[in-house]
Amino acid sequence: MSRIRTEEMIINMGPHHPSTHGVLHLVLHTDGEVVTKIEPKIGYLHRTFEKHAENLQYNQVVPYTDRTDYIASMNNNWTYAMAVEKLAGVEVPEYVEYLRVIFGELNRLASHLLFFGAFGLDSGAFTPMLFGFREREKILDLFEMTCGARLLYNYIWIGGLSHDIPPGFIEKTYDFLNDFYLRKDGKDALTEFRKLLTANRIFIERNADVGILTKEDAINLGVTGPALRATGFPWDLRKTEPYSIYDRFDWEVAVGRGEYGSIGDNMDRYLVRMKEMEESAKLIKQALDQLPSVKKLDVRSAVPNRIRPPKGKEIYFRAENPRGELGFYIRSDGSPKPARLKMRSPAFCNLSALPAMAEGWMLADLVMILGSLDIVLGEIDR
């Protein structure tokens, strides 16, 4: 009898696959169920953001930043606005800073809620998706009543905001926070999430000890955000390089503790995000509590008419986005348009770490590891 010949199978995952979170194309080499090699292919959603930016005035770039990471548009607007403000020396009023924190954190919550849903879906549980969306919907309603948009806000402008908060916003936000984590009768959303997914034995088995990433590897691979914090490294730019007014609030950086397996596994990345949701909610509550004591003014009062940063000035500014560090490298040539604008997107770097994390794991694990990185393809391809 001749020997049975075996060989690796090359299989295309994507660009249309339910769990690549967009148009990502992974070329997998598989040995049975085990994935031996992963080659990510990106660019299907490339919309020449950087080329566009070079041909637009500084303030006209803001709507384009919305469309990169469309799950956390507020944070994108905000980081870009901060980068330009720092470059051009624009002062931002305190009232605007408070609103920015509120909206930035609300969007972070919305993004993590989507992660919760999508991660549940990746693991085969459908219901978390709906639970996550239920809460996210309330946040989107808040955004809608403020700026009219539900996904792409163009809300945070350079030096200000597009609209002030409408009447009733504060009450509605308090209502949301109450349902989300404040009420102590065990029916708040966070407790529900814990009961539904975090405490599920199958879910723990699927995620504990899977896709372990060490701190050194994470830093070397440029992994940032929750995935970096899950390695036990308390690195959160809001705390370590406080920007805006984050130093005024009392909150903790969520880090991975390896509660169910080893530090830096899938479960840690999930738990860090779950913890971050709570911390974000705390931040929103504190900002709302302090808001009445801040002098109210026109949110567009500090918006500059024409932005012309000095010639030759350049900046690399980064801020903590839901997915990690969003960085903008901007170089000015003295004209009202940036000479070069490079967006260092967190998901781009996090995805580049996927082969290092997922090779040698099973196909099902690959899906979970990819899910735990929480990528948005709009941001990777820009």
Add this chain to the structure above:
Amino acid sequence: MNPKKLYELLKKRFGEAVISVDVENSIPPKYVIQPDKVHEISEFLKNTGDLEYDQLMCLTGQDLGNELSVVLNLFSTKHYSSITLEAKVAREHPELDSVSDLYATANWHEREAYDMLGVVFKGHPNMKRILLPDDWEGYPLRKDYKPADAWHGMPISKELSHKHN
């Protein structure tokens, strides 16, 4: 370490390879270096005791008009300090050493710089286009880029969609 001191240190170590330091106009401070020494200087910055720039935050290629440049934004997670390195390369043969063996994250960033500006990184394990198709012609982020008429029979619009300036 403050920028002036670091500049002196680098100057002492690498001599002519370190051209200048710019503190006023660049956040974080920028050191302009020779392209053929990028790898050595990065290695020094990464492995020297009280510097330890262990994170490559960003790697950008850009078109300065008469020449191209590559900008590296380094950060030290141990000393909370960040610097910018800039290496200017000629337009005709834009080549410099890859730092992807030092910083794994540089792998994709360098591919992107190659894809967009045509900067070739020597020693890169996979120097291919990343966002654009492999057979795309030209480097779109160069200021003199003119797109081809069509790609595989699909017409390419040359008009920028926005005309408001």
Add this chain to the structure above:
Amino acid sequence: MQGIISLFESGLGLPELWAFVIGVVVFSLLIFLFIALFVIVAVWLERKVSAVIQDRWGPMRAGLTIQGELQTIADTVKLLMKEDIIPKPVDKLLFILAPFIVFTATFMVFAGIPLGPNAYSGTFDLGLFYLIAISSLGVIGIVMAGWASNNKWSLYGAMRSVAQIVSYEIPIALILIAVVMYSGSFSVKEIIATQDTGYGIFGWFLFRNPFMFVAAILFLIAGTAENNRTPFDLPESESELIAGFHTEYTGMRFAFFFLAEYANMFVVGVLLAILFLGGYAPIWHVAALADIPVLGWFFGSSGFWIILKAMLVVIIQMWFRWTFPRLRVDQLMYTAWKVLIPFTMAIIVLNGIWMKLFNLI
């Protein structure tokens, strides 16, 4: 079925052979009708159950009331009208055959299921064997579908399916032995008769001893794995394999897979009802009811009780689906070989000791 055949033979005066043929056809159609009806109800129910679990309404528009009960019929019509796409590179014969084999296997199981003391197609002395043997034939169709599709994802689904169904057959068969130890017979009728002691639910094998209770739970787990539902839906796991073995199927061919899946849920429900919940025996015999013409028949010998019990199990399976994540392949195998099989073996031994202790043998 004998009743129907004799009805044609004596009632209409047909020759024996014709009566037999027509009787079989009519009976098959009845079963098909039953399956179709059940699936329509079950799909609607599934959507409603999932809606309740997920804090939403589910289908609300199509239908006579406001609960969208005609939604599935509309969906079925849509499936029927869809274009039948057979991709070019498929192995055509196998591709076309596969859904029918899957469905036929499920369909044949129904031949061995009694709905009431007098409502069955035939009595087998080894009825349980028949049920288990036939129900696992479906895997052949699944492998054919996966192979013929010429799609690597489908192939993955098929491979997983084989490994899964072959593995989970064993605990199921072992649990059958535990049941047969009590009933002393492989005949479905006998098993139900043994449970119909006159003490209502206390006669059920479920409550005979603590081990049988565990056995019922294990059977439910293994049964869920047999029909590829969450948390054991690896062969068609959406987030990994897109749709597994039926990725390339559309329209009516897909509908057959769908039909088979839901019918299989019912089969697991019915099997659990027969083995542990007293089958078609009522929860409690009410002597007074038996004499009332319609009610007596309804609660006595129609399929009411067994369908009710089976539906209960079906709803439990739906509940599983909408709350659990999915296992990984190695965990699936681990569960079958290292958890379920040792446990079922222990149950057989403990059952024996229990029966010896209480002099039931």
